């Protein structure tokens with residue numbers, strides 16, 4: 346055999362054993378955005394006319410503008426968060442509209458932020474996490490795992506308004522830079538948005554996580570029109586993120602954008618919209634939200650997600666979610682595997698016990 350033939354044979358053998366898509370060869374990218382405590386009700390139904398009428402929650406002088414902008418319109422949800430709805434119309438997906446029989450929920454039994462972000466980022470609920478305290482996460486997020494994979498090292502970056510994100514992502518151990526809560530960032534997401542956008546434009550990290558927080562803070566203080574305004578601004582920021590990606594030759598066509606939330610809020614048209622927490626949690630602290638100890642804040646486990654980009658593969662068989670669905674419900678624990686699948690990575694390498702990818706990301 347000639348040397349040439351031997352080389353050809355050797356190369357053919359190598360090709361045979363090469364993995365079809367590995368972290369090193371995949372050139373896919375990801376931007377994950379979370380909007381803290383945005384209810385599916387506002388996203389799909391738009392502002393609640395009852396809460397908009399209630400002077401306790403909506404400032405008298407602003408009622409008319411809220412009504413004109415977001416209530417006296419043909420599609421209230423799309424008027425409030427136009428870009429998330431556009432994602433669904435332009436090849437992406439928007440899921441969690443319970444009025445249409447869609448369902449997505451958290452698996453963790455707490456229904457508040459740290460347990461929710463842990464579930465999103467690790468693909469598993471962890472019942473040891475029962476507070477929002479600044480405790481370094483014992484669990485490895487998919488961001489941390491990616492940051493150790495070839496082709497991703499130093500390519501994973503996080504921004505957040507809430508100052509607990511460095512603990513959730515465990516910046517010390519993970520080596521993932523988490524720019525969060527600096528300089529009393531609350532009460533606005535504007536700095537988070539500006540810094541994240543700057544980094545996306547300049548450094549183009551392969552994986553970018555952005556945690557927006559105004560919606561939850563403004564809901565807790567019972568300011569409905571400002572909660573709505575924060576959701577509207579966040580939607581516009583996500584549009585800017587997507588336009589930036591689409592205008593950049595390095596990122597265009599290779600980046601999947603996923604948007605979701607850490608928890609829902611109370612579902613009744615009363616004061617429960619300002620709150621969220623499970624029965625299990627309220628039983629642990631019976632003095633907190635004492636009127637709801639026996640029930641929890643009903644509906645605050647309901648969530649939603651949106652996605653667009655090459656990782657979204659609609660029309661795939663739905664069978665793959667069965668093992669992880671709670672009833673017929675998609676779960677928050679499926680986001681991590683969905684994100685990794687969008688990056689062209691076998692999520693089982695991260696954690697075979699993580700929730701399976703959502704069916705919108707292919708089999």
Ligand SMILES: [Zn+2]
Pocket residue numbers: 382457458561562565621
């Ligand atoms: Zn909250």
